[in-house]
Amino acid sequence: MTDNNFDNIFRREASGEKLPKALIAAVDTGDYDVERSLFELKELIKTAGGETVCEVVQKRQSPDAATAIGPGRLEEMKSLVEDFEVDVVVFDLELTATQIRNIEKALNVETIDRTMLILDIFAQRATTREGKLQVETAKYKYLLPRLSGMGRELSRTGGVVGMRGGPGETKLELDRRYIRSRISALESELKEIALRRKLLRDRRKKDGVLSAAIVGYTNVGKSTLMNALTEAGVLVENKLFATLETTSRSIILPDGRSVLLTDTVGLISRLPHHLVEAFRSTLEEAANADVIIHVCDSASDDIAEQTRVTKQLLSELGCDGIPVVTVLNKADISNLSDELLPKGAVLISAKEGRGLDVLLSEIAKALPETARRMKLLVPFSEAGLLSKIRAEGNIFSEEYTADGIAVDALVDVKLIRSAEKYRVRDV
Numbered sequence: 001m002t003d004n005n006f007d008n009i010f011r012r013e014a015s016g017e018k019l020p021k022a023l024i025a026a027v028d029t030g031d032y033d034v035e036r037s038l039f040e041l042k043e044l045i046k047t048a049g050g051e052t053v054c055e056v057v058q059k060r061q062s063p064d065a066a067t068a069i070g071p072g073r074l075e076e077m078k079s080l081v082e083d084f085e086v087d088v089v090v091f092d093l094e095l096t097a098t099q100i101r102n103i104e105k106a107l108n109v110e111t112i113d114r115t116m117l118i119l120d121i122f123a124q125r126a127t128t129r130e131g132k133l134q135v136e137t138a139k140y141k142y143l144l145p146r147l148s149g150m151g152r153e154l155s156r157t158g159g160v161v162g163m164r165g166g167p168g169e170t171k172l173e174l175d176r177r178y179i180r181s182r183i184s185a186l187e188s189e190l191k192e193i194a195l196r197r198k199l200l201r202d203r204r205k206k207d208g209v210l211s212a213a214i215v216g217y218t219n220v221g222k223s224t225l226m227n228a229l230t231e232a233g234v235l236v237e238n239k240l241f242a243t244l245e246t247t248s249r250s251i252i253l254p255d256g257r258s259v260l261l262t263d264t265v266g267l268i269s270r271l272p273h274h275l276v277e278a279f280r281s282t283l284e285e286a287a288n289a290d291v292i293i294h295v296c297d298s299a300s301d302d303i304a305e306q307t308r309v310t311k312q313l314l315s316e317l318g319c320d321g322i323p324v325v326t327v328l329n330k331a332d333i334s335n336l337s338d339e340l341l342p343k344g345a346v347l348i349s350a351k352e353g354r355g356l357d358v359l360l361s362e363i364a365k366a367l368p369e370t371a372r373r374m375k376l377l378v379p380f381s382e383a384g385l386l387s388k389i390r391a392e393g394n395i396f397s398e399e400y401t402a403d404g405i406a407v408d409a410l411v412d413v414k415l416i417r418s419a420e421k422y423r424v425r426d427v
Contacts, residue, residue, distance in 0.1 A: 020050040023080055025069055026092040028059045041092050048121050053084045068099045074106050081109050097146035115272045130193050137186045138275050140179050147175050201288050210259040210367055213286040216295035217306035218266025221329040225350040226263040253364040256373045256410035269309050287317045291366045292324045299334035323366040371410050375424040379404045388415055
């Protein structure tokens with residue numbers, strides 16, 4: 001393994017050189033859809049800044065302990081590396097340090113696995129302090145069990161500057177001790193950030209602020225939807241994991257209520273557990289939302305699998321029982337029509353702004369009733385009720401008539417019963 005600290009060969013794209021060529025390899029044990037997973041791996045490589053030039057798949061009951069793929073396929077891969085001038089081999093599974101060392105020795109080319117590739121993309125995309133801490137934590141948790149087989153200095157992965165070991169303490173023991181210490185420090189800082197986020201959420205709840213979380217598979221258009229609804233200016237690219245950071249903005253619903261909309265990190269199938277753990281505090285925005293907006297790619301052939309992955313993670317985060325609005329995005333490039341939609345789903349094109357009014361109405365319906373927009377005709381003798389409505393809700397328009405005061409108002413739930421007898425109609 002090279003001394004690049006996960007800043008792998010795909011980073012060359014930024015320097016203006018040719019795109020690095022990748023050979024992808026998979027071991028088909030029957031546990032997952034290899035064809036679908038390899039397609040996703042190619043998209044990950046594209047996101048990282050490389051191009052896939054060839055692939056090798058071997059059916060086995062389990063990965064080979066020494067090289068994952070077995071000696072026969074390894075010889076085939078050696079020929080492909082030479083013929084296609086491959087720069088990096090990417091395995092669609094998590095490799096051990098011993099496997100990486102053996103594969104690199106046999107092929108004489110840099111070898112990484114799916115997890116390392118995702119970590120590299122995360123490192124490229126993380127911009128906030130929290131995002132960088134999350135990526136670094138995941139990186140060290142990946143590295144720790146692999147130290148003994150890597151055959152390299154830890155200084156190449158961040159360094160143990162100034163550390164002193166006791167008598168007889170080996171370099172490997174020093175490295176492990178440093179990594180454990182670093183993970184502990186990183187997790188402590190992340191806990192402080194998570195606590196601040198929780199306190200902020202608790203304050204919003206106390207103040208009666210409604211919240212909605214946008215969740216879904218990576219590259220289904222969550223950021224595009226966020227921009228379309230709020231003009232948040234979130235980065236939008238046709239790449240996996242284009243954004244890692246959460247963004248929150250307030251929007252006004254058709255019923256006059258305000259809701260805090262939060263975009264969350266995209267999901268992907270077979271995302272390693274420690275990566276999920278690293279971003280758990282960010283994903284927990286969904287678990288604390290009043291409504292979840294589940295965005296799906298209506299033009300994707302993998303929509304069923306993407307939906308399954310999202311629902312499974314939401315369940316693991318404890319989101320069961322939270323109302324969900326299912327959004328089928330990319331109507332501009334899909335063949336779906338409103339007549340073919342699953343019950344309760346909303347078909348939109350966030351790119352073109354189609355269907356957003358329907359979506360906002362569905363969000364309002366899914367939220368708990370905290371207020372209701374009503375047309376009222378209040379007698380002059382009951383003007384005090386309007387003062388309460390103004391204090392607890394909002395009055396959009398007010399007109400004095402011969403019969404009383406006509407208002408269009410957002411009435412707090414506590415005042416709905418008092419206002420009901422003066423209701424002309426709901427808005």
